[in-house]
Amino acid sequence: MSARQVPPVLSPCLLIDLMSWPFFSLSKSPRHVPVSFAMGRVTIQVSGRDDGPMATIWDADILIWAVSRLVAARRRGIPVSPRVQGSMSEVLRFIGRDPAAIRYERLRTALDRLHGTQVTTSLRQTRDGAQGFSWLIAWQERRGELDLILPQWLCDAIGRRGVLTLDPRYFALTGGFERWLYLLVRRHAGRQSDGWAFDLPHLYRKSASRSPYPRFVFEIRRLIAADTLPGYRLRLETDSSNVPVLRFSPDPSKDTYPQEPVDNNVEDS
Template identity: 75%
Template sequence: MISLPVSRPITPCLLIDLMSWPFFSLSKSPRHVPVSFRMGHVIMHVAGRDDTPMATIWDADILIWAVSTLVAARRRGQPLSPHVRGSMRDVLRFLDRGETSARYARLRAGLERLADTRVTTSLRQTREGALGFSWIVAWQERRGELDLILPQWLCDAVGRRAVLDLDPRYFALTGGFERWLYLLVRRHAGRQKEGWAFDLPHLHEKSASRSPYPRFVFEIRRLVTADSLPGYRLRLEAPSGDVPVLHFMPASETYPHGIVDNHVEDS
């Protein structure tokens, strides 16, 4: 079982795979329509069980806490385990959400959606075929203490160091769309001085958004104007008659780290 001293702050981290693909609903209203996605060799199906809506990108914050706890334990030389423990208060403080009764209720609802969301994807291919899993195998809250059991593959991925640190300001992003874009930008641009770029039709497909393409372009333009992604700058180039391309790169004055990531390959 993994647990850490309360006095030691932990850095937000997330698995790289969870930053590139449409595993979560971006809407604050319940999404019951499954995500059925195919791009190249990547196939995935994400849906809630029975009448339960699928997990949202805000629910994924709980996974960020769990992954960050595992990474902190690994960095301290502790053996890793898919069994993660911490107080509900510590989770809310880590996510900078406040500690009202409504926040606790939303945290419990998020845990339920993570446990009730079923994912089948070729990203976790085995000899028997595509792997199916739920984000949380089991969870229990008792006297304010939270016990989680995560999928073994997730724990193994942390052991392989397939994670990236996140800017803590990510938790202040209120829109599902801008949260999704930050994670994708962080994954692909990293700390590379030249950043990265995607054409908008490719980005729209990669998001698995239910919004039509013109609305998607509107949201991208809005975020470029707002310049709200922590640590990054966005630039949209749309020459007349050409496909618009979104460029993103680290902003030296606000980026929280000073080193350069290894080259990141698009997938």
């Protein structure tokens, strides 16, 4: 049974793996340079098919909609299926975009990028080694109705309940770097009163950013000053070796997220 039967009111959800690692371009301009990332046992390679542009973090909003559909279906006892159906207007409303004609065309372009992006990763690998897939195995649109086929890799993670809910105001974040940081903060800080921390050199490597390190530090400082991440507070410290450290923790005074419990059996850490 597909996720088409799920009611339209959904809580945004995303796989924790997609919140911790550099799977998407953070730039609004097309990125053709592949991502080649390695940290410990984690390896990730991402590229566009036939040298085309890879999917962006805004394109991933469609995956958030699809994952949220499947999570809602699973909670109703419906088996997780790679097939997700819904209308284009529903997707646009869910991700907070006006259903104007230009939005429909941009949505089709985003679907093409998701379909054309090739991913190979050691995360959740099988006995055969690293897994390769596209974010969308196939997609079809007819008279405004969408029919998507997701990779089994995503469905397996949803079946294992490896997802977290997101603040709906995530969709209003306009910067790719800002979105990436929110997802990472949401994944690691959760609702722990003490939050979490990363030293900036480690965080820079984890981001797989193409910008030089000083520019990365500048962006971190800018976001700390802007204080725009829903539900979380950022601050910059230094450790005993005088290395800059980004600490982040839930901020109840923002009265946003996290409010609802995370998905079952997921460590909110």
